[in-house]
Amino acid sequence: MCIGSPCVMARAQRLPIWSGHWRWRMNEPTHIQYLLQHYLDDRVERYTLDSHRLKVCRHLLSCHTPVLGGIRYQCDHCHSQVPQYHSCRDRHCPQCQGRASRRWSERQQRDILPVNYYHLVFTLPHRLNGWVQLHPECLYAQLFQVVWNTLKRFAADPRRLDGKLGMTAVLHTWGQNLSQHVHLHCLIPGGVLKQNGQWQPSRGSYLFPVRALARHFRGTMVSALRHSANTHQLHRIGSTEVERCLDQLMQSDWVVYGKHCLNHTHSVVGYLARYSHKIAISERRIIDVNQGQVCFRYKDYRDNQDKVLALESSEFIRRFLMHVLPRGFMRIRHFGLLANRCRKGALERIRQCLEVSAEAVDEHNEQPLIQICPKCRKGHLIPTGVLCPVWQPVTLEPG
Structure with missing residues (x-):
């Protein structure tokens, strides 16, 4: 398939974009992805982890990475090539719930x-x-x-x-x-x-x-x-x-x-x-991941105060997967x-x-947003091609 061809452009344009900005993660995993990358093997060795939870972990690890493929964009000002990788759409993924929540809410509006x-x-x-x-x-x-x-x-x-x-x-x-x-x-x-x-x-x-x-x-x-x-x-x-x-x-x-x-x-x-x-837990609640510990904010409803809790990484993963x-x-x-x-x-x-009528709901209001180039901050991003998934061998096995 030729990069920049009409069929590639049409396929790229059909991808809905919800947020006003993208979170480019070519080399920057989320906190939860980092924890799963570095501490999940220990968790699998120490405890019995069923295949369903391992599958969820694989989804979260691959979200917004080359494993799932994506769309290549080019800036019309500085001509930089910028990839956007697909999401995993797993219901346990912190990165995928914003779009799912908005879509579900729009369906409920009627x-x-x-x-x-x-x-x-x-x-x-x-x-x-x-x-x-x-x-x-x-x-x-x-x-x-x-x-x-x-x-x-x-x-x-x-x-x-x-x-x-x-x-x-x-x-x-x-x-x-x-x-x-x-x-x-x-x-x-x-x-x-x-x-x-x-x-x-x-x-x-x-x-x-x-x-x-x-x-x-x-x-x-x-x-x-x-x-x-x-x-x-x-x-x-x-x-x-x-x-x-x-x-x-x-x-x-x-x-x-x-x-x-x-x-x-x-x-x-x-x-x-x-x-x-x-x-x-959402990404924004996680304050720091350092030296095998995870610090995150939480609200203690016993005294209605915001507090910070520090957990060992393995304990954090255990609670998350629970x-x-x-x-x-x-x-x-x-x-x-x-x-x-x-x-x-x-x-x-x-x-x-x-004695009221149902409010009309526009079911076709999902329009692609014009995105500013994250590198030059001046030009707009134009889809130029499809990025094929880059398959990686799976090393985790259920206990």
Whole structure:
């Protein structure tokens, strides 16, 4: 293929560019790439690392590098050749979430209603962290279903809203210090669709009493886990441990946190985007990597203060990889009125009740930006060719 030919130019021009500037990384890996390059081998030798996590590591290591190929650009002023390498698009990659979050938010924009929205957070007790490591897919799936069943039951109660609710839920598995802290963020339109097809708005700053939600959440989750154990879905956990742990959990207080409602429709999408594609840690939180230690910022919610934590590189990698989700697991889910099978019809009916029309969303607003040359800072970058992937041998093997 001839460099600069019309087909190469067309292929290069079709690549969407989201940010106003590019992060050129021809010789400069990110902090996480550096850590994986230098310390992942030790991690593989010391611990058993499954093939799925190793695959994620390979994706992160190859992101924005020649391994994935890319597009060659040339400055129209200084004529410098500047490569831009493709991203890995792995959902655990710190470099790839900005674009994914923006695209997802734009798709959700058409579904936002001109009503109050409520944000609830359901937290899984830390006593279950060991179970999560042994059976992550089962525990995460149970969390989604139990939270939805709890909210659905409260919404259907004739003493409350007496109708069908909608919910978008996002799974997070981490705390600010990268510890295991499994919780579900739920964004809920403030109201229900009643059986007669009328919209019933919610009242007050909070959707439901959080203490009542927490008690019902606890009982339903414990029952679901006991059923999973009885049907051999938790086969890696002994029956004695199951009964002892569940009995203890029934005696403890569970945490459900409710935030004030959002009453600005246009801020809802941006608010949800903060949680939709968030990962365990972003590059900007990492302050320094030096002499086998990683220093990063975190917020301590016990005293609401910003602090700095230093971890050994191997411990940082262990905590980071602990939050890799099971292969194919959906961490963003829609329920009730917002479920895929009935969302369109339900939203149309609600808008009829509210006497509003759906806002038009431009689905073709992704335009390539004119990029300034990073070398001369004067000229513009013009795509001139495709860079083929440079394959490298894989040396990491699962333990």
